[in-house]
Amino acid sequence: MTPAMGLARSESRHQAIARWLALEGRVDVVDLSTRLRVAQETVRRDLRAMEEAGALERVHGGAVSLDAGVLAARAPVSTSDDDDLELSGRVWADLPRQGTLLVGTGRLTLALAQTIVGDPPERAGLTVVTNSLDAAVVLARASRLEVYNIGGTVSASTRAQEGDWAMEELERLHVDVSVVCPAGVSVDRGLTQATPAAAAVSQVEVASAERVIALLDANLLGTAAFVQFADLDDVDLLAVAGRPSQAALQPFLDRGIAVSTAGEVGPRDQVTGTPDGSSDRNGARKAR
Numbered sequence: 001m002t003p004a005m006g007l008a009r010s011e012s013r014h015q016a017i018a019r020w021l022a023l024e025g026r027v028d029v030v031d032l033s034t035r036l037r038v039a040q041e042t043v044r045r046d047l048r049a050m051e052e053a054g055a056l057e058r059v060h061g062g063a064v065s066l067d068a069g070v071l072a073a074r075a076p077v078s079t080s081d082d083d084d085l086e087l088s089g090r091v092w093a094d095l096p097r098q099g100t101l102l103v104g105t106g107r108l109t110l111a112l113a114q115t116i117v118g119d120p121p122e123r124a125g126l127t128v129v130t131n132s133l134d135a136a137v138v139l140a141r142a143s144r145l146e147v148y149n150i151g152g153t154v155s156a157s158t159r160a161q162e163g164d165w166a167m168e169e170l171e172r173l174h175v176d177v178s179v180v181c182p183a184g185v186s187v188d189r190g191l192t193q194a195t196p197a198a199a200a201v202s203q204v205e206v207a208s209a210e211r212v213i214a215l216l217d218a219n220l221l222g223t224a225a226f227v228q229f230a231d232l233d234d235v236d237l238l239a240v241a242g243r244p245s246q247a248a249l250q251p252f253l254d255r256g257i258a259v260s261t262a263g264e265v266g267p268r269d270q271v272t273g274t275p276d277g278s279s280d281r282n283g284a285r286k287a288r
Contacts, residue, residue: 013038013046014055021056021065023084023107024134028062028157034183034194034225035217062157084108086262087241088115091179091213098125099176103139104205105132105160105198106181108215108241113138120144129173131161131201155197162197170204178209183225185216187251190232192225199227206230218242218261221249232257 013036020035021027029047033040047063050056056063088111095101098121103109113135116128120142130136131150139147152166180202182191191206191214193199206212212235221244232255240249240261252259 010046010049013042014050017046017050017063018055020107021063023110024158026059026062026064026157026159030061031157031183031194032062034223035219037219037223083241083243083262084111085115087215087239088112090260090262091215091239092116092119095179096126096176097121097123100127100129100174102173102175102178102205102209103128103130103132103135104178104180104202105130105135105158106215108217109179109181110134110138112179112215116145117142129175131166131170131205133159133161153197158198160198160201162201166201167204170201170208173208175209177211177213178205179213179215180205180230181215182220182229184220184223185214185232185238186222186224187232187255189224190228191230191235192228194225194227196227199229203229206234211236213237213239215239216241218244218248222251 016036017027017032020032029040029043032043032046036043047056047058051058051063054066057066084107087108091112092115103113109130109132113130113132117138121144124144124146126144127146127148128139129148129150130139131152133149133154136147136149139145150161150166150169152161152169153163154160155162180191182202183194183198184192186192191202193202206229212230214235214237216238218240219242221240232252235257237258237260238252240259244261249259249261
């Protein structure tokens with residue numbers, strides 16, 4: 001690799017980190033390593049360089065935005081996050097405006113919460129439950145929504161509510177749709193999370209729902225994080241942000257997995273079902 005190529009790649013990582021930091025307020029070294037598909041030491045070098053440039057403040061295990069204490073900074077996603085907004089807009093268009101919705105923790109579910117606030121239901125009747133402190137704060141701004149926050153131990157890196165308290169509350173629920181954000185999705189390993197605590201919560205979120213939608217970045221297709229929490233057959237739709245290649249999508253299409261993508265492999269709102277070309281936007285929940 002030439003020095004110019006190395007510089008371009010580091011700048012690309014810095015831009016991605018800055019986008020996630022603007023949305024989430026804090027980023028974690030282990031999580032960034034998974035998202036960017038680089039070594040943790042590479043992430044630490046990136047964070048040091050960004051801190052020296054005045055773009056963030058490093059803390060134990062990761063970094064925070066310079067205004068991380070201001071919850072208002074969670075509001076509108078910038079135009080640099082078009083892929084996140086496009087994905088959340090597609091997903092919200094297909095979600096019910098009545099009934100119950102469970103929203104998990106992650107950058108993309110936070111973007112979904114922001115989209116819901118920008119386009120709230122016209123009538124009361126939708127209840128949204130979340131174990132994300134950030135999503136709860138955002139959703140609380142929406143009119144005509146009933147919002148519940150699960151409670152539990154708060155993760156220092158993701159501000160997700162986890163642990164026994166969160167699990168006990170989630171196990172009592174039955175919701176129409178559950179939206180989760182996996183850290184990896186592969187044909188062999190299914191849906192995975194970076195930590196056992198996150199995986200345990202995601203597993204219950206999947207089990208509590210009639211229909212499950214997984215939101216993920218295109219670069220997570222075909223990857224596996226530390227702990228599995230669901231099989232592919234437990235999920236009704238993989239909604240992918242970005243522009244995944246046909247090669248990345250094909251293993252899932254061959255398995256008959258419903259995939260929604262705005263990439264260039266097909267129409268702007270492609271939903272693909274079985275390998276023979278049939279499709280089903282909502283997908284029938286597979287037998288467990």
